[in-house]
Amino acid sequence: MLLFFLFVILISQVSALSVTCDYSEVGNYTANSTYNTNLNTLLSTLSSNTEINYGFYNFSHGQSPDRVNAIGLCRGDLAPDECRSCLNYARSNLTQDCPNQKEAIIQHRKCMLRYSNRTIFGNPEVQPCTCLRNLSNVMYGDEFKQVLANLMRNLKGVAASGDSRRKYATDNVTTGNFETIYGLMQCTPDTIMLDPEIPPSWPASPPFADISPETEVKEDEVEDEIKIAESLQFNFNTIQVATEDFSDSNKLGQGGFGAVYRGRLSNGQMIAVKKLSRDSCQGDTKFKNEVLLVAKLQHRNLVRLLGFCLEGNERLLVYEYVPNKSLDYFIFDPNMKAQLDWKSRYKIIRGIARGLLYLHEDSRLRIIHRDLKASNILLDEEMSPKIADFGMARLVLVDQTQANTSRIVGTYGYMAPEYAMHGQFSVKSDVFSFGVLVLEILSGQNNSGIHHGENVEDLLSFAWRSWKEGTAINIVDPSLNNNSRNEMMRCIHIGLLCVQENLADRPTMATIMLMLNSYSLSLPIPAKPAFYMNSRTESLPDMQSWEYN
Numbered sequence: 001m002l003l004f005f006l007f008v009i010l011i012s013q014v015s016a017l018s019v020t021c022d023y024s025e026v027g028n029y030t031a032n033s034t035y036n037t038n039l040n041t042l043l044s045t046l047s048s049n050t051e052i053n054y055g056f057y058n059f060s061h062g063q064s065p066d067r068v069n070a071i072g073l074c075r076g077d078l079a080p081d082e083c084r085s086c087l088n089y090a091r092s093n094l095t096q097d098c099p100n101q102k103e104a105i106i107q108h109r110k111c112m113l114r115y116s117n118r119t120i121f122g123n124p125e126v127q128p129c130t131c132l133r134n135l136s137n138v139m140y141g142d143e144f145k146q147v148l149a150n151l152m153r154n155l156k157g158v159a160a161s162g163d164s165r166r167k168y169a170t171d172n173v174t175t176g177n178f179e180t181i182y183g184l185m186q187c188t189p190d191t192i193m194l195d196p197e198i199p200p201s202w203p204a205s206p207p208f209a210d211i212s213p214e215t216e217v218k219e220d221e222v223e224d225e226i227k228i229a230e231s232l233q234f235n236f237n238t239i240q241v242a243t244e245d246f247s248d249s250n251k252l253g254q255g256g257f258g259a260v261y262r263g264r265l266s267n268g269q270m271i272a273v274k275k276l277s278r279d280s281c282q283g284d285t286k287f288k289n290e291v292l293l294v295a296k297l298q299h300r301n302l303v304r305l306l307g308f309c310l311e312g313n314e315r316l317l318v319y320e321y322v323p324n325k326s327l328d329y330f331i332f333d334p335n336m337k338a339q340l341d342w343k344s345r346y347k348i349i350r351g352i353a354r355g356l357l358y359l360h361e362d363s364r365l366r367i368i369h370r371d372l373k374a375s376n377i378l379l380d381e382e383m384s385p386k387i388a389d390f391g392m393a394r395l396v397l398v399d400q401t402q403a404n405t406s407r408i409v410g411t412y413g414y415m416a417p418e419y420a421m422h423g424q425f426s427v428k429s430d431v432f433s434f435g436v437l438v439l440e441i442l443s444g445q446n447n448s449g450i451h452h453g454e455n456v457e458d459l460l461s462f463a464w465r466s467w468k469e470g471t472a473i474n475i476v477d478p479s480l481n482n483n484s485r486n487e488m489m490r491c492i493h494i495g496l497l498c499v500q501e502n503l504a505d506r507p508t509m510a511t512i513m514l515m516l517n518s519y520s521l522s523l524p525i526p527a528k529p530a531f532y533m534n535s536r537t538e539s540l541p542d543m544q545s546w547e548y549n
Contacts, residue, residue: 018107020128021098026117028100035102038062039115042070043091045517046113051350053080054165055111056189057087058121060361060510067510070115076168076186078110086111121362147173148181155185165189165300189298232295233288234318236311239263243273253326253375255389262321270321271306275314287315294391297363301355303378303388322386327441328374337444342480342488344383345441349491350516351385352377356434357509359390360427367391368425372433373414374440413447417530418503428503431512432530435498438491439463444477460499460529467496467526490519496526 029035042061049057055074062068072090074083090106090113098104105114105128114120151173158169167187174180242263243250252260258276265271291308298304309316327348330336340348352372359367369376369390378386416432418424436447439459447459457465466472472492473485480488494515500506505527507515515521 019093019097019104020107021101021104026102029102031100034062034066035068035117036100038066038068041514041518041521042068043095043113043115045514046070046072046087046091048084048088049517050080050084055080055083056165058188058362059513060357061514062510063508065117068115068117069120070113071120071188072111072113073186073188074111075109075184076166077170083111087113151181151183152185155183159185159187162187162189163300232291232307234307234309234316236309236314236316238265239273239309239316239318241266242271246273246275255375257389270323272303272319272321274317274319276317290391291317293365297359297365297367297391299355299358299363301351301384301386302358302390303386305391319388322378322380322388324379324381324383326375326388327377327379327385327437328446330379331374331441331444332446337477338479340383342484345480346484346487346491347383348377348379348385349438349441352387352434352437353509353513353516355385355387355390356430357513359387360430360509365391366427368427369430369433370419370425371411371414372430372437373411374437374446377437416503417501426503427508428506431498431506431509432503434509434512435495435506436460438495438498439475442477442488442491442495443475444479463492463496464529467492490515490523493523493526496529497523499529500527501530502527 029039038061042059045061046057046059055076055078057072058070060067060069072087074086078086086108090108090111094104094106094113094115097106103116103118106112151171155169155171158171159167162168167189168185170182170184172180172182240246242265243261246259246261250262252262252272254260255274258274261273261275263271263273287310288308291305295305295307303322304320305317306320307318309318330340331345356369356372359369367390369387371389372387376388378388380386412420414433414436416425416429419429436459440447443459443463445459449456449458463472463475466474472489473482475492476482476488482488494507494512498506498512515523
């Protein structure tokens with residue numbers, strides 16, 4: 001997690017480039033090693049990604065101990081092309097200046113690029129720090145110091161209130177001596193700001209740029225947690241009024257954990273309120289603690305938890321309102337599915353993958369969804385996907401810490417066999433559900449049944465049989481044209497890899513993201529999916545002839 005601070009006086013402009021190698025002393029890698037290959041693949045993918053247009057990149061590739069994590073962050077006012085150009089320049093500098101280093105960071109005026117074999121997403125750090133002083137000989141009085149401190153304090157609040165794509169703020173003020181101070185503050189979007197204090201020594205120094213992984217939190221952490229918890233708590237009467245006393249006209253749906261209602265706060269903000277079943281709730285303190293943890297999970301492909309409400313036996317969760325209903329409303333309806341062309345469906349697949357990767361590996365918590373399905377994928381006004389109901393196992397009486405559970409939370413058809421039959425869950429359980437979703441999005445059919453003629457066959461069996469017979473394109477929704485046939489075929493391949501019976505054979509979400517981003521990456525041949533109806537299968541045809549690029 002990196003935090004940028006920049007403030008300068010009009011007469012002096014800071015321009016600097018800093019490279020730091022192996023700042024945590026994690027050691028070197030050898031040429032042509034697995035780590036070297038993973039690093040080159042990851043940096044190439046990161047700096048060439050044209051889908052991200054908001055200047056923040058966070059990717060991972062490989063398996064421990066050769067796993068590489070990377071973050072790219074561009075200044076908030078850069079255009080996407082200029083951002084990618086800066087990251088490409090930073091990438092070439094980084095590999096040249098830090099050869100064979102398992103960890104390195106380059107900090108430029110316009111962008112920052114960092115990689116490591118350690119977990120760096122959402123991980124507060126204060127080193128390395130680069131301070132670039134303004135060498136202009138300017139006299140500063142108490143008034144200047146106060147103006148500067150107020151400017152940075154205001155910028156801090158604006159930047160911290162940014163969304164999951166960008167936390168960025170700029171402003172300028174003029175002192176009584178007509179000196180203009182320009183300020184810029186930017187954080188990586190995964191930053192959880194606990195109102196860190198502006199270090200008191202800063203205003204007494206000449207203007208400078210401070211680029212460091214994280215500012216220290218000066219307030220007592222326990223008090224901060226209490227303040228945040230209090231800010232997340234809604235008054236029951238407020239929610240009652242917003243939902244018109246939980247009227248049926250505002251009811252959006254009913255799930256396994258309770259009913260969901262639409263609401264409108266007094267300031268006009270739309271919200272979605274989940275009224276948890278009374279037999280599924282835990283004690284007040286435990287519930288508050290879990291809400292606080294889940295509320296910190298923020299990603300553009302996750303439905304944001306805004307807060308909670310406790311009233312007697314009532315437990316309410318307040319979420320952002322996502323206007324375009326859920327994915328199942330579109331893909332399973334003969335008329336509505338026409339609104340989702342292949343470009344839209346592919347964007348949805350990639351967005352779900354990004355959200356799951358964040359939950360599994362990049363968030364502060366390791367979250368296994370356990371009920372990923374089409375009705376838990378909400379679509380925003382741009383038809384981008386947002387995963388709902390993540391973290392619910394933490395908020396109700398379900399054991400999320402053990403790999404085995406006696407209470408099964410999920411939906412048959414999406415559930416991995418080891419979970420459905422033995423209560424064993426892991427990130428690979430979510431991967432299985434993702435694979436089912438991918439095949440549903442491609443086919444426009446529910447996993448419970450594919451209709452061809454008078455026959456009905458479950459989706460996984462139909463997909464596997466079609467794959468073996470070399471007619472996998474028959475899985476694709478007939479309403480889609482075949483202009484993107486290779487992309488569709490690659491997604492079918494990825495979907496079948498996800499639903500393999502042996503969980504060890506299923507890819508991780510990090511690998512899946514790489515498969516989706518890099519068409520030069522060859523895919524392994526899938527094995528038989530779980531729940532395949534036939535007891536025996538013939539050998540696969542020669543897949544070497546299948547092309548995807």
